[in-house]
Amino acid sequence: MPYKLVCGLEVHAELKTKSKMFCSCKNDPFGAEKPNIHTCPVCLGMPGALPVANRQAIEWTIKLGLALNCKINLFSKFDRKNYFYPDLPKGYQISQYDIPFCYDGYLETKEGRIGIHRIHLEEDTAKLSHQEIDLDGDNKLEKTTLIDFNRSSVPLVEIVTEPDIVSATQAKEYGQKLRQIMRYLDIANCDMEKGGMRLEANISLRREGKNELPDYKVECKNINSFKFLESAINYEIARQTEILQNGSKPVQETRGYNSSTGKTFSQRTKEDAADYRYFPDPDLPPIEFTAEEIEKIRATLPELPEVKTTRFVKTYSINEKLAKELTINKQKSEFFEEILKIAQKENLDCQKLINNLLNKKIAFTLTDKPEEVLKKFKENSNSESIDREELQTAINKVLDHHQDAVAKYQAGKTAVIGFLLGQIMRELNKKLDVALVKKELIALLKKN
Amino acid sequence: MKLNELTLKESIDALDKKEVTLEEIYSDLDTAYQKKNKELNIYLSVDTDALKKAKENQDKPLRGLPIAVKDNFCTKGLPTTASSKVLDGFLPQYESTVTKRLKANGGVIYGKTNMDAWAHGSSTETSDYGRTLNPRNPKHLPGGSSGGSAAAIAADLAIAAIGSETAGSIRQPAAWCGAVGLKPTYGRVSRFGVVAMASSTDSPGPITKTVEDACILLNTFAGPDEKDGTSNQEKAPDFTNFLGQSIKGMKIGVIYQDVKEITETNQKLLQELNILKEMGAQVEIAKAMDPHQAIGVYTVVQRAEVSSNLARYDGIRYGHDRSKFGNEGKRRIMLGTFTLTKGYADRYYNLAQKVRTLYLNNFKELFKKYDVLVSPTSPSFAKEVGASASSPMFGELEDMLLEASSIVGLPGAGVPFYRDEKTNLYLGANFIAPMWREDLVIKVADAFEKNSKWNSWRNK
Numbered sequence: 067m068p069y070k071l072v073c074g075l076e077v078h079a080e081l082k083t084k085s086k087m088f089c090s091c092k093n094d095p096f097g098a099e100k101p102n103i104h105t106c107p108v109c110l111g112m113p114g115a116l117p118v119a120n121r122q123a124i125e126w127t128i129k130l131g132l133a134l135n136c137k138i139n140l141f142s143k144f145d146r147k148n149y150f151y152p153d154l155p156k157g158y159q160i161s162q163y164d165i166p167f168c169y170d171g172y173l174e175t176k177e178g179r180i181g182i183h184r185i186h187l188e189e190d191t192a193k194l195s196h197q198e199i200d201l202d203g204d205n206k207l208e209k210t211t212l213i214d215f216n217r218s219s220v221p222l223v224e225i226v227t228e229p230d231i232v233s234a235t236q237a238k239e240y241g242q243k244l245r246q247i248m249r250y251l252d253i254a255n256c257d258m259e260k261g262g263m264r265l266e267a268n269i270s271l272r273r274e275g276k277n278e279l280p281d282y283k284v285e286c287k288n289i290n291s292f293k294f295l296e297s298a299i300n301y302e303i304a305r306q307t308e309i310l311q312n313g314s315k316p317v318q319e320t321r322g323y324n325s326s327t328g329k330t331f332s333q334r335t336k337e338d339a340a341d342y343r344y345f346p347d348p349d350l351p352p353i354e355f356t357a358e359e360i361e362k363i364r365a366t367l368p369e370l371p372e373v374k375t376t377r378f379v380k381t382y383s384i385n386e387k388l389a390k391e392l393t394i395n396k397q398k399s400e401f402f403e404e405i406l407k408i409a410q411k412e413n414l415d416c417q418k419l420i421n422n423l424l425n426k427k428i429a430f431t432l433t434d435k436p437e438e439v440l441k442k443f444k445e446n447s448n449s450e451s452i453d454r455e456e457l458q459t460a461i462n463k464v465l466d467h468h469q470d471a472v473a474k475y476q477a478g479k480t481a482v483i484g485f486l487l488g489q490i491m492r493e494l495n496k497k498l499d500v501a502l503v504k505k506e507l508i509a510l511l512k513k514n
Numbered sequence: 515m516k517l518n519e520l521t522l523k524e525s526i527d528a529l530d531k532k533e534v535t536l537e538e539i540y541s542d543l544d545t546a547y548q549k550k551n552k553e554l555n556i557y558l559s560v561d562t563d564a565l566k567k568a569k570e571n572q573d574k575p576l577r578g579l580p581i582a583v584k585d586n587f588c589t590k591g592l593p594t595t596a597s598s599k600v601l602d603g604f605l606p607q608y609e610s611t612v613t614k615r616l617k618a619n620g621g622v623i624y625g626k627t628n629m630d631a632w633a634h635g636s637s638t639e640t641s642d643y644g645r646t647l648n649p650r651n652p653k654h655l656p657g658g659s660s661g662g663s664a665a666a667i668a669a670d671l672a673i674a675a676i677g678s679e680t681a682g683s684i685r686q687p688a689a690w691c692g693a694v695g696l697k698p699t700y701g702r703v704s705r706f707g708v709v710a711m712a713s714s715t716d717s718p719g720p721i722t723k724t725v726e727d728a729c730i731l732l733n734t735f736a737g738p739d740e741k742d743g744t745s746n747q748e749k750a751p752d753f754t755n756f757l758g759q760s761i762k763g764m765k766i767g768v769i770y771q772d773v774k775e776i777t778e779t780n781q782k783l784l785q786e787l788n789i790l791k792e793m794g795a796q797v798e799i800a801k802a803m804d805p806h807q808a809i810g811v812y813t814v815v816q817r818a819e820v821s822s823n824l825a826r827y828d829g830i831r832y833g834h835d836r837s838k839f840g841n842e843g844k845r846r847i848m849l850g851t852f853t854l855t856k857g858y859a860d861r862y863y864n865l866a867q868k869v870r871t872l873y874l875n876n877f878k879e880l881f882k883k884y885d886v887l888v889s890p891t892s893p894s895f896a897k898e899v900g901a902s903a904s905s906p907m908f909g910e911l912e913d914m915l916l917e918a919s920s921i922v923g924l925p926g927a928g929v930p931f932y933r934d935e936k937t938n939l940y941l942g943a944n945f946i947a948p949m950w951r952e953d954l955v956i957k958v959a960d961a962f963e964k965n966s967k968w969n970s971w972r973n974k
Contacts, residue, residue: 107608107707111826113601114588114610114707118743146822148854157825213830343854345863348714348819350743 069271069307072280073231073299074183076266077244079254080190080220081123087189087221088117088160094216095193096260101214109219111155116349119144123221124167124353125363126253127187130223131168132364133247134182140360142167143352144187148343152211153191155218161188163344173243174372177236181228192218223254229268229279234299238292241265246371250396258290265289269302271310282318286330289323298323298330305330374399382406382416391424397432404436412440412451415502419443447499457494457503461510464489475511483507518543521971522579522674522727529577536578539673540565543580543624547671554647556665558585559593560625567622574620576734582672584663585626586633586709587613587718592623596709597641598631599838600827610707611742612676612718612735619734624672627662631840632824633678633711635659636686636909637902640842645899650692650938654896657687657912659711663721664691674722674731678708680715681812681920682891682913685928688721689942690896692930692970694963695721696728696956699949700923701746703732704739710823712816713744715920723971725929725960729753732952746950756956758964761793766958767800767884770915779890783943786931787888789965790958800884803876807869808918809910814853814866815921821850845906874922881948886958889915891928891942916944925952927959930968940968 086093089108098104107115128138145163166186172179192215198207225244231237245263248254256263266287270280284302289295306316321330346352369377371393378389378399384406393399402420409419422428423439428446430439444451464486465472471482483504490503517539520528528534551557561567568578583589586596588606595601613623630640638646638661646661648654649669656665660677664687667675677684679697688695696719703718710716720731736750768787771780787797824847829835839847853862880887892912902908910917919926924946932941943962947954963969 107606110831112588112608112832113594113596113604113606113709113826114586114705115608116706116710116742116744118741148822148825150825150828152828152830155826155831157828158822341856343822343851343856343859345818345822345854345859348712348744349710 068274069303069310070274071232071234071299071303072229072270072272073237074227074229074268075231075237075240076227076268077225077241078264079223079225079248079256080262081126081223081254083120083122083126083221085120086219087120087123087187088219091219093220095220096257096262098216101212101216103216105215105218109155110215111157117160117347119350119353120221123187126251127167127185127223128355128360128363129251129367130225130248130253131171131185132360133251133367133370134168134171134173134185134225136168136171136182136185138168138355138360139165140355140357141165141352144347144350145344146347147188149340151191152213153194153218155192155215159188159191160347160350162186173240175236175239175243177233177239178230180230180236180240183226183228185223185225188222188224190217190220190222234296234303237267237299238296241292241295243371246394250368250370252396261290265295267295267299269299269306270316271303271306282315284316284318285320286323287320287333291325294323294325297328301328301330368396378403378406382410384417384420388417388420388424392420401432401436405439408436408440413454413457413502414440414443414451415499415505418447418499418501422446452494452496452498454506457506458510460493461490461503461507464493465510472511515974516542516546516670518546518673519670519971520673521723522576522730523724525579525673526577526730529572536568536572537565540568540580543671546669550649550669550671553652554649554665554669555644556627556646556662556669556671557582557625558595558597558628558643558662561592561623564622564624571617571620571622574618576616576620578620578622579673580624581616581621581731582625582627582663582666582675583613583616583623584629584660584675584677586629586678586711587626587676588707588709589613589623589626592626594626594709595643596632597629597643598840598843599642599834600829600836601833602838604833606707608707611704611739612708614707615735616676621731621734627660627666627675629662630659630842630909632709632820632843633659633680633683634820634842634846634909635902636682636912637897638662638687639900639902640840642840647899648691648896648939650940651896654898654937654939655690655901657690657892657896658909659683659687660721661687664688664693664695667691667693667721667723674720674727676718676731677721678711678716678718679920680712680717680816682909682916684717684719684721685891685916685926685942685944686913688928689891689930689940689944692933692940692968693721693723694725694728694930694959694969695719695928695942696725696732696952697920697926698732698736698952699746699925701744702750702925702950702952703736704742704745706739706741710819712819713823714815714819715923724969725927725956725963726754726757728927729757729956748950751953753952753956756953757960759957759961761790761795761958761961764795764886764954764958765884766790766795766797767880767887768797768889769800769802769880769887770805770889771799772801773805773915776890776893776915779894779941782932782941783888783890786943786966789962793961793965795958800880800887802880802887803873803918805914805918808873808921809907809914811866811869811873812917812921813907813910814862815870817846817850818854818863819850820846821848821854842906870921873918877919877922877924877948886945886947886954888943888945888958891915891944895934895937895939895941919946923949925949925955927955929959929963930970931962931966933968
């Protein structure tokens with residue numbers, strides 16, 4: 067292909083703080099029984115109502131920034147982004163303009179590092195729903211738009227990448243990793259179907275070998291799954307390639323994604339960048355942190371999935387694929403680690419144990435006690451546990467008695483392993499996991 | 515003497531000594547209201563249950579006494595319009611922090627007073643409900659934007675009143691009506707529930723008959739509020755502690771003596787300030803940064819904030835649609851939108867913020883030398899009815915002497931320093947001090963008021 071993808075992502079995620087961003091209303095737009103029940107003068111934009119910033123949301127944003135290797139602005143502020151839309155009760159959105167809380171970070175993917183340009187905090191808008199209702203009682207349905215302010219002023223982080231993404235699969239991996247990290251930090255549910263996490267991709271192409279950014283970009287919105295993200299990018303690559311190959315330039319525009327056709331479609335062309343008339347919100351004093359306060363937040367960071375995976379591989383001698391699956395979310399990783407800790411002490415085969423659990427050979431739930439799960443495993447594999455030292459002592463004893471067999475093994479006749487295993491099993495007189503004994507035997511043979 | 519003419523302090527004392535009853539006070543007030551309100555157009559709405567509420571509150575600090583409240587304070591169950599037809603008939607479901615505290619301290623809202631629509635102006639002529647007239651001389655304007663509250667005091671249609679100021683809206687109408695206006699430090703009083711004008715300078719405060727009354731009233735509502743992120747975290751002092759204090763040795767700088775347009779007013783003030791010298795204060799002329807530049811700074815910053823603050827009045831959730839905005843409102847929205855627009859923001863809004871810092875630094879320097887600064891509140895006497903119509907910058911020019919200190923948040927107290935025999939109109943002096951130093955302005959303003967002959971309630 068003569069063209070290469072240039073892509074950046076903007077991800078919005080609703081933080082799951084107890085209260086909303088600028089008022090004390092409950093932050094529960096998806097759990098609310100009825101529309102407009104979690105509202106007050108502030109999130110309804112009533113006269114004289116004033117915003118007060120949610121400290122928790124600010125600290126969580128910084129925590130996310132630290133998890134994504136960002137630098138933190140010790141002095142920051144909120145700005146007003148002025149525009150009219152019926153879902154925006156104040157006529158402006160409180161956001162951050164030139165001094166976001168976090169900037170200049172990165173996230174590693176298989177296809178390379180993706181720079182994080184900035185992370186800022188803002189408030190979500192209300193939710194519009196376009197319906198047909200009999201408004202005036204004439205038994206005819208009229209088209210109308212209803213507004214639900216339960217979502218109004220819910221804290222929303224926006225994570226903006228550099229245009230570093232080179233493939234649709236990388237975009238998908240980035241999105242999945244980002245969601246995983248936010249869930250690990252326990253700051254967002256990232257429910258994509260409900261709109262708790264929303265993706266926008268800026269997509270353009272440049273000629274292979276060129277380094278400068280293209281002079282146009284296409285913004286794809288309304289993408290509510292990673293699969294769709296991948297498909298939208300691939301569709302755009304094909305579409306834009308064709309236009310470029312015909313010697314034209316793709317139009318700078320906003321496009322939507324239709325998940326049933328797998329195609330993107332033009333929504334509106336961007337003539338000029340909208341002028342939001344940003345200015346510092348005079349209702350909210352600037353926010354200042356000391357370096358010590360930032361370090362305190364850093365100290366609350368949990369072990370992140372990547373680090374945890376590596377540690378699982380090293381500590382429990384399981385392969386990376388399994389380790390990744392165990393660390394897919396925090397709760398799961400903590401459950402399995404409790405089991406692994408005991409299994410390791412009892413010198414069980416961790417790899418086999420996890421395989422059995424993941425293949426559902428052993429039935430369990432994440433609320434089971436680790437001891438119970440292990441008991442089932444042992445019964446299932448019909449083997450008794452043995453102390454590693456005891457096992458090694460027995461193996462060494464057998465090897466001492468059968469120096470000739472050892473010599474044969476060292477001469478390349480690996481078939482003697484079967485004989486030695488039999489001797490060891492007889493020596494110990496226990497129902498042992500043969501694979502485990504074999505592994506230990508080979509290790510000792512190699513030392514011999 | 516009618517009981518509605520009592521000061522707040524006198525009313526409290528008379529009630530405590532059982533010399534008068536709440537019924538008698540309200541009766542005299544109701545009579546005066548019937549007689550004067552139609553002509554002067556001071557109240558937009560009154561609470562017909564006021565006396566009943568008063569009697570339920572007679573044991574509290576304000577004894578159930580009737581207070582006039584500017585119509586931009588949200589009051590649960592009482593219409594709140596900010597004198598704009600956009601909010602015609604709007605009944606808030608919540609209470610502003612100021613009125614909530616006022617009520618908790620036994621103040622009763624007698625009624626809501628007229629103002630310039632959205633507080634845009636210094637005349638009360640931009641009200642969508644008709645202009646208010648100056649009770650001292652009804653051919654003249656009361657000033658604004660808290661013109662209704664100042665007129666309520668001058669006409670004795672309330673025992674005390676509450677207004678709000680961004681740059682002059684308490685002190686200028688108080689000066690024109692011969693009353694006392696106290697603008698607290700920005701952040702001293704919560705803005706929650708006050709229809710926002712310019713959020714970075716809006717300061718609610720008292721308009722009263724005496725400095726003492728202003729302190730009693732301010733005590734009831736000043737202090738931190740968790741609903742206002744810009745309110746000061748520190749507890750407010752008891753402002754009455756600063757009354758009746760010696761001002762001996764205090765250094766008072768007289769500023770703006772070099773402003774040509776106000777030579778006559780300046781001369782009169784300088785002469786009156788001899789009272790302070792006699793009390794042992796040092797009074798000398800001080801050179802401050804030219805106030806004319808502050809007009810531009812204030813205009814740009816305030817219009818920018820206004821254009822954003824008024825965006826919520828779209829008629830979707832409450833109120834009426836945008837066609838109800840008056841000309842002054844539309845002018846300010848357009849100018850503010852323009853100054854924030856890309857390409858112009860640096861020339862206007864951002865530049866204005868830089869000049870704001872220059873004023874801040876200038877006052878810092880001045881306060882190294884002086885405890886308090888003083889100047890006339892307004893360039894001259896109350897203008898005649900109709901004066902604002904031909905001048906879109908009417909308010910800014912009338913508030914010229916207050917804008918510099920307001921945009922940097924300083925507290926100020928305005929007291930009458932002269933009365934013209936022929937017109938019965940007043941001039942006011944404005945004392946300012948560093949942030950959070952209301953104590954200093956109160957000390958000097960109180961001393962001046964008690965030792966001069968210009969306060970009409972102290973010199974009946």
